[in-house]
Amino acid sequence: MRFPLPMLFVAFLMSGQSASAQQANVTGAKISWFGNYTSKSKVIKDSAISTGKHSIDSETVAPKVNSDQITLTPNTKFGFGFTLTGKPLHSRVVLRQVYKYPSPGMPIGGTGTFKRSDELPFTYAIGPGNAMGYTIGGQFLPQWPTGVWTFQLWSGANLLTEKNFTLSRP
Numbered sequence: 220m221r222f223p224l225p226m227l228f229v230a231f232l233m234s235g236q237s238a239s240a241q242q243a244n245v246t247g248a249k250i251s252w253f254g255n256y257t258s259k260s261k262v263i264k265d266s267a268i269s270t271g272k273h274s275i276d277s278e279t280v281a282p283k284v285n286s287d288q289i290t291l292t293p294n295t296k297f298g299f300g301f302t303l304t305g306k307p308l309h310s311r312v313v314l315r316q317v318y319k320y321p322s323p324g325m326p327i328g329g330t331g332t333f334k335r336s337d338e339l340p341f342t343y344a345i346g347p348g349n350a351m352g353y354t355i356g357g358q359f360l361p362q363w364p365t366g367v368w369t370f371q372l373w374s375g376a377n378l379l380t381e382k383n384f385t386l387s388r389p
Contacts, residue, residue, distance in 0.1 A: 243310035243345060245303060248372055248379040251347070253299035254286040260354065269325035269334040279350050289386045291355060291363055298352015298370060299382045305345045313342050315373040316351050321366030 258276035324333035371381040
C-alpha cells in the first residue's frame, strides 16, 4: 500500500450563520494564534498543488502557546488563526492562500522536481474563528525543505496578513 502524499491543509470556517445579501468588503486580517494545532480533517485530491492533496479542517484547537518554530515530523499541523475584518459581519468571501517554501521548494511526487509556492482559493467568513495552515505527512517527507516557510492571505491584489514559520528536522 502506498503512503499518502503530503497534504496541504486548507483552513476552515464554520460561522454557522448565513451571509448577508450585501456585497462583502474585506478590510484586513488579524492573527489571533499561531503554531502547532489539532483538528479533524477531510482530505481532497488536488492536482494543482505540489502535494497533490489538501485538507479541509474542522474543530480546530489552537495551541496553548504560540510558536513559529516547527519540527518537521509526520502528521504535525501548523498554521495560524485569524479574525477577518470587513462588512457585513459573517458574510462569506473567497480569498487566496499562498504558501511559499524555502529552496529547493516542495517535492512534486516522486518526479524529482520542486515547486517554490502553492496558491489556493478558499472561502472564509468575515469575523473571528478562521484559520489556515499545513499538515506535514507523506512518503516524500525526507525531501521537504527546512527553513522559513511563509503563509500569506490575499484579497485580490491586497495582502491581508502573513506569517513565517521556521521548520527544522528532529
